[in-house]
Amino acid sequence: MLYFISGGYCMRFSRMLIPTMREVPSEAEAVSHKLMLRAGYVRQLAAGLYIFLPLGWRVLNKINRILKEEMESIGAQEISMPILHPAEVWQKTGRWYEIKDEMFRLKDRTERDMCLGMTHEEIMTWLASKEIRSYRHLPQIWYQIQTKLRDEARPKSGVLRTREFIMKDSYSFDIDEEGLEKNYKLHADAYHRIFKRCGLRFYQVESDPGMMGGATAHEFMAPSPAGEDEIVLCDKCGYTANVEVAHSVSPAIEDLAWEYEEVHTPQKRTVKEVSDFLNIEPAYFIKSLLVMASEGPVLVLIRGDQELHEKKLTRIVGPFRTALKDEVLSILGVEAGFIGPMGHKMRILADSSLKEGTYVTGANKVDFHIKGAKPDTHFKAEWHDLHISKAGDHCPECNTLIKIEKAIEIGNIFKLGTKYSMPLKAVFLDKEGQERPMIMGSYGIGPARIAAAAIEQNNDKDGIIWPRNIAPFDVEIIPLSINDNKTMEVLEMLYKGLTDSGIAVLIDDRDERPGVKFKDADLVGIPIQIILGEKSLKDDQVEIKRRRTKEIRKVFIENAVKEAIAFSQETE
RNA sequence: CGGGGCGUAGCGCAGCUUGGCUAGCGCACCUGCCUUGGGAGCAGGGGGUCGGAGGUUCGAAUCCUCUCGCCCCGACCA
Numbered sequence: 001m002l003y004f005i006s007g008g009y010c011m012r013f014s015r016m017l018i019p020t021m022r023e024v025p026s027e028a029e030a031v032s033h034k035l036m037l038r039a040g041y042v043r044q045l046a047a048g049l050y051i052f053l054p055l056g057w058r059v060l061n062k063i064n065r066i067l068k069e070e071m072e073s074i075g076a077q078e079i080s081m082p083i084l085h086p087a088e089v090w091q092k093t094g095r096w097y098e099i100k101d102e103m104f105r106l107k108d109r110t111e112r113d114m115c116l117g118m119t120h121e122e123i124m125t126w127l128a129s130k131e132i133r134s135y136r137h138l139p140q141i142w143y144q145i146q147t148k149l150r151d152e153a154r155p156k157s158g159v160l161r162t163r164e165f166i167m168k169d170s171y172s173f174d175i176d177e178e179g180l181e182k183n184y185k186l187h188a189d190a191y192h193r194i195f196k197r198c199g200l201r202f203y204q205v206e207s208d209p210g211m212m213g214g215a216t217a218h219e220f221m222a223p224s225p226a227g228e229d230e231i232v233l234c235d236k237c238g239y240t241a242n243v244e245v246a247h248s249v250s251p252a253i254e255d256l257a258w259e260y261e262e263v264h265t266p267q268k269r270t271v272k273e274v275s276d277f278l279n280i281e282p283a284y285f286i287k288s289l290l291v292m293a294s295e296g297p298v299l300v301l302i303r304g305d306q307e308l309h310e311k312k313l314t315r316i317v318g319p320f321r322t323a324l325k326d327e328v329l330s331i332l333g334v335e336a337g338f339i340g341p342m343g344h345k346m347r348i349l350a351d352s353s354l355k356e357g358t359y360v361t362g363a364n365k366v367d368f369h370i371k372g373a374k375p376d377t378h379f380k381a382e383w384h385d386l387h388i389s390k391a392g393d394h395c396p397e398c399n400t401l402i403k404i405e406k407a408i409e410i411g412n413i414f415k416l417g418t419k420y421s422m423p424l425k426a427v428f429l430d431k432e433g434q435e436r437p438m439i440m441g442s443y444g445i446g447p448a449r450i451a452a453a454a455i456e457q458n459n460d461k462d463g464i465i466w467p468r469n470i471a472p473f474d475v476e477i478i479p480l481s482i483n484d485n486k487t488m489e490v491l492e493m494l495y496k497g498l499t500d501s502g503i504a505v506l507i508d509d510r511d512e513r514p515g516v517k518f519k520d521a522d523l524v525g526i527p528i529q530i531i532l533g534e535k536s537l538k539d540d541q542v543e544i545k546r547r548r549t550k551e552i553r554k555v556f557i558e559n560a561v562k563e564a565i566a567f568s569q570e571t572e
Numbered sequence: 573c574g575g576g577g578c579g580u581a582g583c584g585c586a587g588c589u590u591g592g593c594u595a596g597c598g599c600a601c602c603u604g605c606c607u608u609g610g611g612a613g614c615a616g617g618g619g620g621u622c623g624g625a626g627g628u629u630c631g632a633a634u635c636c637u638c639u640c641g642c643c644c645c646g647a648c649c650a
Contacts, residue, residue, distance in 0.1 A: 022599065022611065023584045027643050047642065095650090101573095102649070119650040153573075153648050161649090169650095228649090412650090444650075480609060515610040522610090533609055 011473065013508040013520075017054050019043075020520050030226040032455035033158025035464050039523045041451075048155025048163035055524065056451070058472035060166065063198060063447040064145050066469065067168045070194045074186040076141040076170050081123050083147055087113035089122040093423045104149050116149040121420045121442055124171040128438060129426035135175045138428060138438065139183060143170030145447070157226055159448040160408060166448060172441040173421075175430065180415055180439045184216075187413050187443045191220055195410065198450050199467020199572060201457055202410065205231050206241040208311065209414060216415040220445075221407035222453035233403045234395035244311055247385050248393035248402055250303060250353040253283045258358050258372035265369045269337025271304040274369055278360065281305070286354060286361035286373065288339040290323040290332060297323065297331050301341055301350035304360075306387035313386055316349060338362040340370055341379035350381035408453045411445040455525075458548075464525030465548045468571050473506040474498075475564055476526040480514045480533040487532045490542065490557055494530060497561035503568065522547065528568045530560065546571055 018040040027044075028034040036042045041056035052060060068078065087105075090096035096103075096115070104116040117123065124142060132138065145168045152163050159165070172183035188204065195202045200222045207219040219242055221231050232239070232246035241247070268274045275282045285304025290297055291313070298317055302308055313320065328336045332344065340362035341348055354375055363370045375381065385396075395402050421427065421437040430436050451470065458465040466472070475498055479487045491507065498505050506526060508517045514533070521529050531543040531552075542560050544567050545552045555563040 019582090021583060025583065026578080026585090029644070044642090099650080100648095121650080148650080150650070154644095154646090156644085167650090414650090442650090483608095513608055513610085513612065515608090515612080518610045520611085531609080535609070 011504075011506045013506060014510045016506075018520075018524065019053070020523055028158065030157040030160065030452075030456070031459060032160070032226060032452040035455050035459060035523070035525075036158055036452070039464055039525065042159060044158075048152055048161070050159050050162055050448075055472045059451050059466075059470055060447050062470045062472070063450050064166075064168070066194055066197050067145065067445060067447065070190045070197075071141075071143050071168070071170060074141065074183075074190050076143045078144060079142050080144050081117070081120050081127075081146060083117050083149065085115050085117050085123060087115060089126050089424070090115060093122055093125075093420055095122070102150050102152065104151050117146075118148055118150045119167075119442075119444075120144070120146070120169055121171065121416070121440075122424065124442075125420040125424045125426045125438075125440065128173050128421070129424050132173065132426065132428055132438065135428050135430050138173055138175045139179050140173045141170055141183060141186075142173075143168060143443075157228075158452060160226060160452050161228070162448070165446060168445040168447065170443045172443070173426070173438045174440070175428065175436070176439055177417075180417075180441050184413060184415055184441050187441070188218065191411050191413065191443075191445065194445065195220060195222070195450070197469050198454060199458065199469060200410065200450065200453055202453075203231060203233065203240045203407070206245055207412065208242065208244040215417065218413050219409050220411035222410050222450075222457065223405045223407045224453055224456035225406055226452070226456050227406040227408040229407050229409055230404055231407045232389045232393075233405060234398065234400055235403065236400040237395060237398040239395050239397045239402075243389050243404065246389040247396035248387075248389035249396055249399060250306060250351075250387060250393055251283070253281070253357060255357045256284065260370065260372035260374075260378065262363055262365075262368050263360075263371050264367060265338075266367045268367075268369075274360065275304065278369075278371070280360055280371075284357075284360055286341060286350075286359045288341055288362055290328050290336075290339065291317070291320040292323050292327065293317040293320040295347070297327070297346050299332075299339075299341060299344055299346055299348045300386065301348065301354055301381060302387055303351060303353050306351060306353070307390075309386055309388045312384070313349070316384060317347075332364065334362070334364045335366060338364065338366055338368065340364050340373065341381065342370070342373065343379075348379065348381040349384055349386065350375070351386040352383045353387070354381075355383055408449055408456065409446075410449045410453055411443075413443045414441060416440040416442055459525075462519070463523035466525045466527055468527050468568065471525070471527050473504045473526045474568055475503055475528045475530060476506045476508060476521050476524070477530045477532065478508045478514075478517050478521055480517070480531065482509055482511055484534060484537075486537055487534065490532055490537065490560075493557070494532075494542070494560055494564075498564060501561065501565055503565060527571050528564060530564055548572070 020040045021038045024034050025037050043051045106114050108114055148167050149164050155161050155163055174180045202220050202222045204218050205221050207217045209217040230243040232241050265274050268277045271282050271285045282304035287302050287304055289300045359373045360369055360371050361373045391404050393402055418437040426438045427435050455464050479491045481487050527547050529545040540557050541554045543552050543554055544564050
């Protein structure tokens with residue numbers, strides 16, 4: 001009898017929880033979400049909370065193994081931190097107050113304020129502050145693969161944005177910027193190796209440090225329509241950045257050198273209305289926006305074909321809001337729609353694209369616009385990049401046409417500097433006996449996002465096509481007739497041979513019709529299928545099929561193990 | 573948090589506008605026969621009280637009020 005197989009020493013489809021679905025649950029939108037549900041990888045417990053079923057968990061573990069190997073290779077040490085945190089640590093860095101509803105908060109039985117960790121900078125830094133005394137103990141890199149909790153405003157797209165998720169997070173502690181730079185680079189390089197091993201197409205892009213604070217940050221982005229971010233790419237010079245921070249050069253326009261004149265534009269307020277009315281392209285307009293910043297009102301000028309990039313403006317003037325209609329009237333003396341930059345005393349910021357040229361803009365007089373306004377001649381402004389990059393713009397580095405792609409953020413790296421070490425007093429004594437704060441970096445990767453991105457980038461109409469290194473199994477054997485003796489003998493032989501070579505094998509031993517097994521095998525997406533059918537077996541052959549290409553290779557039984565391994569290894 | 577959509581069997585849906593028989597269909601599931609190279613066929617069977625609460629009514633899946641949940645767009649996003 002089939003001792004190995006019947007004895008439970010192998011993974012049998014009939015015994016595993018692999019609840020595949022023929023129909024797509026209606027709540028799923030993203031391709032990866034649909035396929036993870038249909039192929040039996042995950043189930044949803046509630047909004048943003050997912051159960052990883054056996055196949056899904058195997059995938060995460062494959063990814064985590066790669067993470068650990070690459071982390072260890074740069075000298076990072078794995079530790080494990082609590083998920084439940086006392087409020088005080090977060091209060092010391094101020095994030096207890098800065099972060100609002102996104103933090104899960106609770107009290108323990110003694111009414112002590114606690115929170116669930118959304119990240120671990122505070123706790124890691126706390127540890128460093130307790131245990132590291134001397135420059136001799138530095139540098140250190142600590143990492144963990146640990147659950148994070150965030151009360152997301154809008155969980156979405158399956159496991160891409162959830163309220164509870166696992167993250168590989170690491171933290172570096174150095175005596176100086178030079179050390180940080182080195183660890184930052186080590187992480188960037190390790191991340192490249194990790195994502196490559198996981199079979200992803202990805203870019204490293206400049207990013208916004210956001211609430212992490214700190215000066216420099218990069219994100220690792222896997223292009224996919226399911227992504228929430230947009231990235232700017234230049235094929236020629238390699239410039240890459242998140243649109244949140246990306247610079248770009250708006251398409252150049254010819255200077256039409258109009259004479260300065262007032263034109264009557266009755267009831268034409270928006271750029272589009274005036275543009276249509278005068279039959280002049282929007283790019284020849286100056287859009288004037290009044291915003292209220294903490295320093296007071298600020299007039300912001302962008303070109304008519306641009307959108308204001310609020311984050312860029314925030315970095316210059318701090319938090320702001322657009323002015324109300326009444327405020328526009330009382331501050332500028334004209335109603336919105338006819339504002340121009342001329343003759344105002346307040347601070348004026350303008351997008352750099354407006355530095356040259358001749359434009360149409362509001363006349364500061366109802367129903368009139370000015371044609372022929374020239375920067376520096378008719379108004380003065382501080383020049384900044386204030387627009388959102390978009391398709392049609394050019395690269396800020398080499399002026400080539402840029403591309404914009406949607407992408408999933410699969411990892412990020414931040415230079416934190418002393419943002420956490422100062423408030424938490426993570427200090428050490430240097431060679432001169434001087435007390436100095438540690439220079440820190442933090443580095444994250446979301447394993448579930450890697451899995452989802454891998455599916456987004458590798459699927460076809462039939463299902464998932466796992467990259468080899470993160471597939472839940474290496475090979476799926478499909479005996480078409482489980483009641484046929486020869487089939488089962490060959491099955492056991494192959495199973496033993498492959499397993500002895502370290503190949504992870506799933507056997508579809510269900511008493512199902514061949515069509516069902518083929519459909520499920522394609523859906524589940526294991527890279528290599530070995531089909532045992534009586535047609536081939538009568539010629540002492542089995543079929544080895546590559547999931548990605550559906551290419552089938554017939555081989556003799558005695559060569560099957562060797563061939564399958566070879567086939568597997570030449571598969572991406 | 574703003575806008576929109578949806579909650580009827582495990583999944584996908586119909587029924588609701590215009591209240592009225594025992595709440596229906598496909599898939600899945602169970603039993604038997606049969607079948608076995610791309611989600612077979614026949615026969616029989618189990619499972620829902622219509623997201624929840626309240627109300628109107630002789631009578632509510634259907635009408636009204638409140639509430640909970642999920643999805644999508646936006647805001648937000650270590």
